[in-house]
Amino acid sequence: MKFHRMKFPRGILALAVAAALTAFGSFAVRAQEADAPPRLSWSFAGPFGIYDPAQLQRGFKIYREVCSNCHSLKLVSFRNLADPGGPGFTEAQAAAIAASFQVTAGPNDQGQMYQRPGQIADYFPPPFPNEQAARAALGGKLPPDMSTLAKARSYEWGFPWFILDAFRMYQEDGPDYIHAIITGYTDPPPGFVLPPGGQYNKYFPGHAIGMPKPLSDGQVQYTDGTPMTVDQYGRDVAAFLMWAAEPTLDARKRLGFQVMIFLIVFTGLLYFTKKRVWHDVLHDAELQRPRAPTEYQH
Amino acid sequence: MSGYSTYKPQSPFMQWLERRLPIASLIHSSFIAYPTPRNLNYWWTFGGILTFMLGVQIVTGVVLAMHYTPQVDFAFDSVESIMRDVNYGWLLRYIHANGASFFFLAVYIHIARGMYYGSYKEPREVLWILGVILYLLMVVTGFMGYVLPWGQMSFWAATVITNLFSALPGIGDPIVTWLWGGYAVGNPTLNRFYSLHYLLPFIIAGVVVLHIWALHVVGQNNPTGVEPKTEKDTVAFTPYATVKDAFFIGLFCILFAYFIFYIPNYLQHSDNYIPANPGQTPTHIVPEWYYLPFYAILRAIPNKLAGVIALGLAIISLAFLPWLDTSRVRSANYRPAYRVFLLVFFAAVIGLGYLGSQEPTGGYVIAARILTLYYFGFLYVILPLLGLFETTKPLPNSISESVLREGSPAGASAPASGA
Amino acid sequence: MTAAATAEPTRRDFLYIATAAVGSVGAAAALSPLVSQMNPDASTIAAGAPVDVDLGSIQPGQIIQVFWRSKPIFIFNRTPKDIKLAQDADWQSLRDPQPDSARVKQGHEQWLVVIGICTHLGCIPLPHQGGFDGWFCPCHGSQYDSSGRIRQGPAPLNLQLPPYEFLSASRIRIGENSQA
Numbered sequence: 001m002k003f004h005r006m007k008f009p010r011g012i013l014a015l016a017v018a019a020a021l022t023a024f025g026s027f028a029v030r031a032q033e034a035d036a037p038p039r040l041s042w043s044f045a046g047p048f049g050i051y052d053p054a055q056l057q058r059g060f061k062i063y064r065e066v067c068s069n070c071h072s073l074k075l076v077s078f079r080n081l082a083d084p085g086g087p088g089f090t091e092a093q094a095a096a097i098a099a100s101f102q103v104t105a106g107p108n109d110q111g112q113m114y115q116r117p118g119q120i121a122d123y124f125p126p127p128f129p130n131e132q133a134a135r136a137a138l139g140g141k142l143p144p145d146m147s148t149l150a151k152a153r154s155y156e157w158g159f160p161w162f163i164l165d166a167f168r169m170y171q172e173d174g175p176d177y178i179h180a181i182i183t184g185y186t187d188p189p190p191g192f193v194l195p196p197g198g199q200y201n202k203y204f205p206g207h208a209i210g211m212p213k214p215l216s217d218g219q220v221q222y223t224d225g226t227p228m229t230v231d232q233y234g235r236d237v238a239a240f241l242m243w244a245a246e247p248t249l250d251a252r253k254r255l256g257f258q259v260m261i262f263l264i265v266f267t268g269l270l271y272f273t274k275k276r277v278w279h280d281v282l283h284d285a286e287l288q289r290p291r292a293p294t295e296y297q298h
Numbered sequence: 299m300s301g302y303s304t305y306k307p308q309s310p311f312m313q314w315l316e317r318r319l320p321i322a323s324l325i326h327s328s329f330i331a332y333p334t335p336r337n338l339n340y341w342w343t344f345g346g347i348l349t350f351m352l353g354v355q356i357v358t359g360v361v362l363a364m365h366y367t368p369q370v371d372f373a374f375d376s377v378e379s380i381m382r383d384v385n386y387g388w389l390l391r392y393i394h395a396n397g398a399s400f401f402f403l404a405v406y407i408h409i410a411r412g413m414y415y416g417s418y419k420e421p422r423e424v425l426w427i428l429g430v431i432l433y434l435l436m437v438v439t440g441f442m443g444y445v446l447p448w449g450q451m452s453f454w455a456a457t458v459i460t461n462l463f464s465a466l467p468g469i470g471d472p473i474v475t476w477l478w479g480g481y482a483v484g485n486p487t488l489n490r491f492y493s494l495h496y497l498l499p500f501i502i503a504g505v506v507v508l509h510i511w512a513l514h515v516v517g518q519n520n521p522t523g524v525e526p527k528t529e530k531d532t533v534a535f536t537p538y539a540t541v542k543d544a545f546f547i548g549l550f551c552i553l554f555a556y557f558i559f560y561i562p563n564y565l566q567h568s569d570n571y572i573p574a575n576p577g578q579t580p581t582h583i584v585p586e587w588y589y590l591p592f593y594a595i596l597r598a599i600p601n602k603l604a605g606v607i608a609l610g611l612a613i614i615s616l617a618f619l620p621w622l623d624t625s626r627v628r629s630a631n632y633r634p635a636y637r638v639f640l641l642v643f644f645a646a647v648i649g650l651g652y653l654g655s656q657e658p659t660g661g662y663v664i665a666a667r668i669l670t671l672y673y674f675g676f677l678y679v680i681l682p683l684l685g686l687f688e689t690t691k692p693l694p695n696s697i698s699e700s701v702l703r704e705g706s707p708a709g710a711s712a713p714a715s716g717a
Numbered sequence: 718m719t720a721a722a723t724a725e726p727t728r729r730d731f732l733y734i735a736t737a738a739v740g741s742v743g744a745a746a747a748l749s750p751l752v753s754q755m756n757p758d759a760s761t762i763a764a765g766a767p768v769d770v771d772l773g774s775i776q777p778g779q780i781i782q783v784f785w786r787s788k789p790i791f792i793f794n795r796t797p798k799d800i801k802l803a804q805d806a807d808w809q810s811l812r813d814p815q816p817d818s819a820r821v822k823q824g825h826e827q828w829l830v831v832i833g834i835c836t837h838l839g840c841i842p843l844p845h846q847g848g849f850d851g852w853f854c855p856c857h858g859s860q861y862d863s864s865g866r867i868r869q870g871p872a873p874l875n876l877q878l879p880p881y882e883f884l885s886a887s888r889i890r891i892g893e894n895s896q897a
Contacts, residue, residue, distance in 0.1 A: 047560055075378050079763045109774070121763035144572070148378065151563060152571035156582075159652065169560045174568065205581070245571070248381065248388040255389065256559025262743055263555055267548030269736040274545045276729055277537050281336060284530075361754055383758040386750035 035202050037155055037180030040235065042172050044242065047257070050250045051243050053088030054224065059240025060087055062220050062233055067146065070138065070211075072126035075147035076244050079120045085250030086243060095120045139197055141210040150174035150238065150245040174245070175238035177203070182234035185213040304331055328514055333532035334539045335520035337697050341411040342518070344404050346543035347550050351401040352506065356499050358394040359443075366446065368492035370485045373448035374573040392562040398440050399565045400554050402588035405433055410644060413619070414637075416628030417519040423620040425512040428505060430617040435502045437613070440588070442495040448488060449570030450580050456483045456491070458583065462596075465606040482576065522700045523628025524693055531697040582657065590654030591647045595673065597658045598666035608670065615677050622677055624685030632691040636684055643676045767892030769884065772828065780844040782833060785891045789833035789841055790879055791852075792889075795863060800826055802850050803864035813875045817864045820875070825883055830891070831865040832879050837872035852876070 043052040060081070063073065078098035081089040089097070098118035103125045106113040118125070126145075128134035134142050144152075154173045157165070180203035188200035188207070198208035215233045222228050226236075243249070305326035307313045312322060365384050367376040380387035409429070412418055418426035445456045460477045464470040479486030517526065526532045533539070557564060565587060569580045585593050595612050599605035615622075630637040646669045653666045694700035765786045775781055775794040783790050795803070803817040821829055833852075835842050840856035847853030847860035849868045854860075859870030866875040881891040 075375065075382065077760070077763065079759070080382075083759075119766060121760070121766050148571040152568050154568035166561060166564055171561055171563060252388060252392075252559055252562070256555065259555050259559060260552070262739075262746070263548060263552045266736075266739050266743055267545065267552060269732070269739055270541065270545040270548050273732055273736045274541045276732060277541045281533055281538065357751065361751055364755070365758075379758070379760065383760040385753040385756055385758060387754060387758070389750055390754060 034205050034207065035180075035184075036157065037173075037176045037203050039170075039172070039176055040179060042175060042239065042242075044239070044249055045172050046169055048253060050253065051085065051087075051239065053086070055236050055239045056087035056243050057089070058222060058224075058226060059236040059238070059243075061222075062215070062237040063146070063240055065220055066214055067237065068124070068127060070127055070134070070143040071146045072128075072143075073124040073146045073244060074126055075123070075145075076247075077121065077123045078118060080247060082120075083247060086247060087240070091120070098122060101125055141197070143211065146241055146244060148245045150178060150242040152245075153177040172242070175242045178238040178241055179231075179234035181209070181211075182215055182237065183230055328510075328535075329540075330534065330536040332514060332535040333526065333529075334518055334535050335526050335697055336531060336533045336538075337520050337522065337701050338518065338539070338542075339521055340542075340546055341407070341414075342520075343543045343546035344408040344411065345513075346539075347404045347547055348401070348408060349506065350547050350550075351397060351404055352499070352503060355394060355397050355401060356503070358390050358397065359496070359499065361390050362394055363496060366492075368446070368489050370448060370488055370574070373446065373488060377447045389558070392558045396554065396557045396562060396565060398443060399586070399588065400550070400557070401436065402440065404550070405436060406588070409433065409616070412519075413640060413643075414630045415519055415521060416523055416623070416625075416630070418620045419523075419623065419628050420620065421516045422512075422519065425509065425516060426620060427617050428509045428512055430613075432502060432505050432509060433616075434613060435498055435505065437589070439495060439498040439502065440586070442491040442498070444586060445488065445491045446495060447570060448574045450572040450574055450578075451567045451570040451583070453483060453574035453576065454579055454583050455585060456487060459585075460487075462606050462609070465603045467603070484576075519628060520697060521629060521631060522694055522697055523632070524695075524697060524700070527696045528698065584655050587651065587655070590652075591650035592654075594650040594654035594666045595670045597654070598663065598670045608674075612673060615674070619677075619681075622681045624682050625688060625690070626685075627690045627693065632693055633684075633688060634691065635688045639676060639680050639684065643672070646672045646676075765892070767890045769888060769890050771888055773887045783891070785879060788879075790891055791829070791831050791833040791844065791865075791876075793829040793831075793844075793863070793865075795827055795829055799850055799863040803829075803862060803866075806862060806864070806866075808866070812867050812873070815864075815866060815875055820864050820866070820878060822883060825886075828889070829863070829865060830879060830881050830889065831876040833876070835859055835872055836867065836874040836876065837870070842876075 042049065043055065044050055063071075078094050078101075081087055081097060082091045082094040098120050101118040101122075101124070102115045103118045103122045104113050105116050108114055128137060131142055151174050155177055156162075181201060184201045184203035186200060186202055188194055192200065192207065194200060195208050198210060199212055200207055201209040215230050215237075217230055218228045220228065220233060226232060305323040307316045307322060315321070316323060362380065365376065365380045365387065367373060377391065380391050382388075384390075412426065412429070441455070441459060445452045460474055460483065463473045463477065466473065475481070477487070478484065479490060520526075567584065567586075572580075584590070592609050592612055596605045596609040599608050625633060625636065627633050630640055650666060650669045650673070653662050653669070656662050658666070768783065768785045770783050770792060772792065772794070775792060777794050778796050778799070780791050780793045783792065793799075800817075806817075808814055808816045817826075820831075833841050835854040835856065837854065837857055837859050840854050842852035842854040842859065842861060844852055847869075849860050849862035851863045851865060851868075852861040854870065854872065857871050859872035860868050861872075861876055862868050864875075865878075867873070879891050880893050881889050883889050
């Protein structure tokens with residue numbers, strides 16, 4: 001309706017400006033604890049972005065050869081490797097990968113747990129049976145599970161970037177962060193005292209990270225001609241971990257596009273229906289008739 | 299709710315039913331023939347949006363409950379199983395999680411509209427208080443729902459919020475232990491929160507019925523704040539209000555769908571994808587965005603008990619608005635001074651929200667204190683005094699007159715009021 | 718004016734019908750995830766994979782119970798007497814006529830593998846009970862013979878056979894072979 005359309009939005013604008021001033025004005029910008037991770041371009045960014053199966057397969061190779069020595073991936077199943085929208089392995093390949101892992105099963109008829117080759121319905125077995133075993137083997141450190149890691153890591157860009165990011169559909173802070181950590185190992189600046197067992201990483205909050213530098217150039221063999229650099233490894237494993245954390249991303253964006261189209265069409269129809277319905281009220285001859293103010297007195 | 303109906307049952311069955319249970323005429327009089335002011339703007343569609351959102355949350359919530367396990371060892375994994383394995387589980391969970399945010403977005407706009415147009419004033423006090431009760435129930439329900447995924451933020455939100463009660467002298471600690479059902483937040487806490495999170499939405503639905511009942515007794519307010527006087531001032535709820543509500547619900551859904559499908563984790567704190575760890579607090583703990591203004595008020599006050607009281611008072615005070623505001627004029631369109639103070643109040647709330655998300659250091663604390671002072675100053679000083687001293691603009695004689703004045707196609711001879 | 722006046726209601730009706738139709742389609746589409754979510758999820762489907770059972774430890778005359786897709790499976794190591802009873806029965810006169818040869822694998826007549834769910838209303842029949850050297854269902858008194866065929870009581874059909882195959886003389890795989 002037109003009657004008060006102009007007033008309230010202007011109020012909201014004033015309000016937003018006031019809020020911005022309140023929020024931004026006169027405060028010293030906080031010193032960041034760590035450098036901002038560089039924002040990379042990802043195949044799965046944006047409204048139509050989906051995973052690149054070749055990249056996920058490379059990332060899986062890195063996970064398998066390097067990360068899985070310390071990090072579990074307990075929410076991901078071997079069958080997921082063959083799921084649509086994932087790394088694109090065939091079911092046979094996924095079964096072969098499963099069979100190459102030993103998983104704990106049982107108890108058997110003698111009441112014993114036993115090791116058997118993995119089956120496609122099994123989940124990735126953890127490198128350590130429990131938290132205590134991991135800490136005992138790794139000098140007190142506990143590597144986090146990687147199943148949701150790419151959604152569990154972020155970086156605060158602060159005002160006003162967090163507002164802009166809503167419009168830019170920026171949801172890749174996790175992969176950006178993971179790539180940054182993998183590539184962020186440097187010598188500590190002079191005067192920086194590392195705690196025992198710590199490594200210096202310019203992107204890690206507080207800089208002293210427990211994980212030793214996991215990847216170096218040429219460490220994992222690629223057969224498809226992709227450069228075997230730490231930067232590329234970081235990108236590939238971050239993409240793989242994003243898939244591990246959000247395996248339904250492809251389906252979500254595909255359905256999302258259909259839903260958006262439907263909603264826009266339907267809302268458009270509702271708008272025209274609304275205009276038609278209200279037409280007679282807004283052009284009511286009786287109402288337009290000039291009348292004296294006394295007509296309203298009761 | 300009756301009295302507007304011209305409903306006459308046609309078929310023999312409906313006539314039979316009408317004599318025994320007049321539900322058809324009740325629906326007809328409440329949602330079809332019910333007269334609504336003809337000059338309602340789109341800010342009035344948020345009541346319908348809220349009803350829609352309550353329905354969305356209940357439907358998706360009941361479905362999610364079919365797959366969720368309220369047990370500390372399985373809760374996180376069962377949510378992940380919903381995200382990964384359940385058919386359309388990711389969709390249902392993202393709808394429910396973002397639905398909470400959009401529910402609160404709609405309720406804040408609804409409250410702001412009520413404050414801007416003076417919808418709490420006589421004779422709508424009970425309607426308004428029911429609304430504040432609904433908001434309180436939403437806050438409690440939303441908080442308990444946030445605990446259920448049993449991530450780091452879930453666990454520490456449960457710990458911090460329940461610990462608010464420990465500020466109460468003497469009875470505080472026993473209350474907190476009682477809430478937990480243990481010596482710390484744990485399995486009994488998760489289980490009872492799950493039970494209550496399932497129960498409360500239905501209580502909300504019940505209070506919504508009272509809210510709508512009260513609304514239909516006193517009738518809707520409108521942008522002029524002048525009560526409808528003649529039939530020309532109103533239109534029938536259906537089709538006029540329903541189609542307008544439906545259109546705006548459609549627009550609202552487009553925004554909602556954008557979040558669900560393209561930035562589903564934008565409003566979610568990443569730490570909640572880390573399973574709950576009772577041995578380690580996240581470095582930077584914040585509540586969901588919709589609680590941030592009150593969180594900022596809590597932190598602005600250096601005394602524990604006073605902070606908790608201020609937090610509670612900040613919400614409860616809204617219930618006193620009908621008596622704190624002494625002006626007889628309803629709509630801010632005719633109260634220029636009130637309008638400015640109110641918009642600053644809204645800005646202060648948004649500012650508090652931003653401060654609530656930041657670490658409480660230095661300038662942030664000072665700013666939060668200033669804005670908290672304005673929050674309460676507006677409610678307890680400005681509002682009561684303003685009504686006594688403010689010069690208001692002349693009100694139109696009726697809704698139709700205000701429509702005529704502004705909507706006249708012959709070119710506005712009279713200036714638009716309140717602009 | 719007249720033309721416009723008659724044309725207008727038609728256009729209006731079309732708009733209303735189109736809006737209502739699109740809205741109905743949307744509502745129906747929104748229902749489908751709500752219905753679909755109740756079907757078995759991906760992990761349940763994957764867990765329905767075949768099960769291997771070693772028959773070596775089953776004594777003659779013994780019936781063991783294993784699970785496949787959450788269903789109890791009876792594996793019956795039949796004695797020569799059990800086999801003879803099953804083969805000699807006048808199968809054509811039974812309620813669900815089936816010869817014993819259709820219920821076991823050729824060359825493995827010793828082994829009867831059936832789904833241990835009464836075909837009446839889903840209870841688990843008790844082994845070695847009833848008057849036919851087979852099973853007796855405690856719920857409503859159905860009796861099955863040593864070939865798992867219904868002989869007496871309300872059940873309409875014989876105990877069903879799961880898909881299975883012999884991997885060796887003493888090892889079977891219950892369930893469909895996976896696609897791999």
